[in-house]
Amino acid sequence: MPTPKLIVVVGPTASGKTSLAVLLGKKFNGEVVSADSRQVYRGMNLGSGKVTKKEMMGVPHHLLDVADPKRIFTATHFARMGRKAIEDIVKRDKTPIVCGGTGFYIRALVDGIVIPDAKPNPTLRKRLEKLAAHELFEMLKAKDPERAATIDPKNPRRLIRALEIVDALGKVPTLKKHPLPYPTLFIGIARDKEMLKSLIEKRLKARLKAGMLVEIKRLHTNGVSWKRLESFGLEYRYGALFLQKKIDKETFLRELTKQIVDYSKRQMTWFRPDARIHWITEPKDAVRLAAKFLA
RNA sequence: GCGCAGGUGACAGAGCGGUCAAUUGUACUAGACUGUAAAUCUAGCGCCUUAACGGCUACGAAGGUUCGAAUCCUUCCCUGCGCA
Numbered sequence: 001m002p003t004p005k006l007i008v009v010v011g012p013t014a015s016g017k018t019s020l021a022v023l024l025g026k027k028f029n030g031e032v033v034s035a036d037s038r039q040v041y042r043g044m045n046l047g048s049g050k051v052t053k054k055e056m057m058g059v060p061h062h063l064l065d066v067a068d069p070k071r072i073f074t075a076t077h078f079a080r081m082g083r084k085a086i087e088d089i090v091k092r093d094k095t096p097i098v099c100g101g102t103g104f105y106i107r108a109l110v111d112g113i114v115i116p117d118a119k120p121n122p123t124l125r126k127r128l129e130k131l132a133a134h135e136l137f138e139m140l141k142a143k144d145p146e147r148a149a150t151i152d153p154k155n156p157r158r159l160i161r162a163l164e165i166v167d168a169l170g171k172v173p174t175l176k177k178h179p180l181p182y183p184t185l186f187i188g189i190a191r192d193k194e195m196l197k198s199l200i201e202k203r204l205k206a207r208l209k210a211g212m213l214v215e216i217k218r219l220h221t222n223g224v225s226w227k228r229l230e231s232f233g234l235e236y237r238y239g240a241l242f243l244q245k246k247i248d249k250e251t252f253l254r255e256l257t258k259q260i261v262d263y264s265k266r267q268m269t270w271f272r273p274d275a276r277i278h279w280i281t282e283p284k285d286a287v288r289l290a291a292k293f294l295a
Numbered sequence: 296g297c298g299c300a301g302g303u304g305a306c307a308g309a310g311c312g313g314u315c316a317a318u319u320g321u322a323c324u325a326g327a328c329u330g331u332a333a334a335u336c337u338a339g340c341g342c343c344u345u346a347a348c349g350g351c352u353a354c355g356a357a358g359g360u361u362c363g364a365a366u367c368c369u370u371c372c373c374u375g376c377g378c379a
Contacts, residue, residue, distance in 0.1 A: 013333080038333060048333085074330040104332045115330050125331095133336090152327065155336040165329080175329055233333035258322095263333055269326065 004090040005294055006182040008110060009099040009286075010271050011189030012264035014199040018051050020189065020283050021099035024290055025059035031089045032061045033082055035100025035109065038232060040078065041069040043219050046212040047235035049203070062089075069224050069232075076115045079108040086180065095294065103270035112178035118168035128160045139163060147172035185293040187286050188277040200260050204235075204253075213239055234259055 007024060011017050021032045034040075038048035042065045045052075050064060062085040067073035082098070082105075089096040098110060107113055128136060136159035141148040143166045152158055165172045191199065216239040219229060229240035238256040241247045247255070271277060280286050 036333090037331090072331065075332070076330040079330090102332065104328070107328095108330085113329065118330075120330065147329085150329090152336060155328085157331075157335045158328075161330075172329065231331075231334070235333080237333080260333080265325090266333090270328080270332095 004182050005095060006086070006110070006180060006184040007095060007097045007290060007293070008106065008184060008186045009097060009189070010103070010106065010186065010277065011101065012191065012196060012267045012271075013049070013101055013260060014196060014203050014264070015189040015191045016283075017099050017101065017189060018049070018055065020187075020286055021097050022051070022055065022057055022059050023283055024097055024286065025095075026057060027287060028095050028290055028294055030059065030095035030097045032056075032059055033085050033089070033096055033098045033109075034061060034063045035078070035082070035098050035102055035105045037073075037075075037078070037102040037105055038236075039064050039100075040067045040073055041065070042067065043215070043222065043224075044069060044232070044236070046207050046210050046215045047239065049207075069219060070228065072120065074120075075105055075108045078105045079112070079115070082109040083112075083180070090182070101267050103267065110180055110184065112180060114173075114176040114178060116165045116169060116173055118165040121164050121167065124164055124167055125160055128163060129156070131156075133159060136160060136163065140166070144171045146174075183293075184276070185290060186274065186277040187289060188271055188279045189286075190279040190281050196264055197261055200264065201257055204257060204260065207235070213243065216240060217243055234263060 007028075007030065009017050009021050009024070024030055025032055034051075036048065036050075038044055039050045040063060041048070044050070051061060063078070063081055066081060067077070086096045086098075086109075098106060100106060108115065131139075133154050133156050136156060137148065137151075137153040140151065140159055140162050144162070147162050147166075151162055162172055212235060216229065216236060219236075220226060220240070220243070226240050226244055230237045234256065238247070238252050238259070242249065242252040278289055280289065
């Protein structure tokens, strides 16, 4: 039995990750583990760019439709389920292909960062949300100077989470990693800015035509609040704003396009420093890399 | 032609004698990321300098007043509105 190996496909939104993962899966007897923080939710298909059954071309996919959009799903849930899926794939002698654009999820899963075992505490959060960032920072500094030294002192969300951990565990533990024990090939899809922008525009048009707004409306009808939809960002946020008539069609299109482009930049900010990633531009280069890696 | 208002950095738009390379918003660029991560947050943004409480050039143009002007005066050019 050959040693199990892992392939990871990353890249900005609209760069072509999905079809590349399918191609690799088909060629190398693999199964795809999606690493996308929105595609985990049931009913969020068009807006999140989820693969369709047809596009899968018979390659099994994991971690799609595993969560209820009305409930919070987190990186920890993802990492746990992802690990299980990968172990299962390996056990069946197939190659797991992690594919997605959510950098934090990939890190949690592949690098196995140990996220502090402190559950979200809504009551505490609600109370802390009333405070200003500098007040939160002072609190953290008093209770856990070590964490305070490394945290972003102006990011309330991070500060609140840190205080939440302190509340549950006494202090924020130092970062530990339990990476997946397989040799791993990281492939990144590189796209120049102009090209990516036009890909994003094209894809958005196609999604709208396919009924993206109907999908968002259906989610709301099925009990997902506007507020929740807005919190999902991008397609769901702007779609919800438009359906509520908070913005007009033109603003919707213009802002959403811009936000998706901005998002793709943030993704690159995340992936770019990772020296393990082999950047490619053509699928055949990815196939070549993978063939060599799996040999 | 006369009257009034105005010409500021990519755009919008403050400033109305010194602390102004110039508030702010947008756009743009870069970055962070320990259970919301498509979320959340930060920084830069005239030119030179690795950098600076350093130098240079700047607020329509040209002169002038002043120790000192984006800010005051004069002339010119341009724009908007009103009247002819």
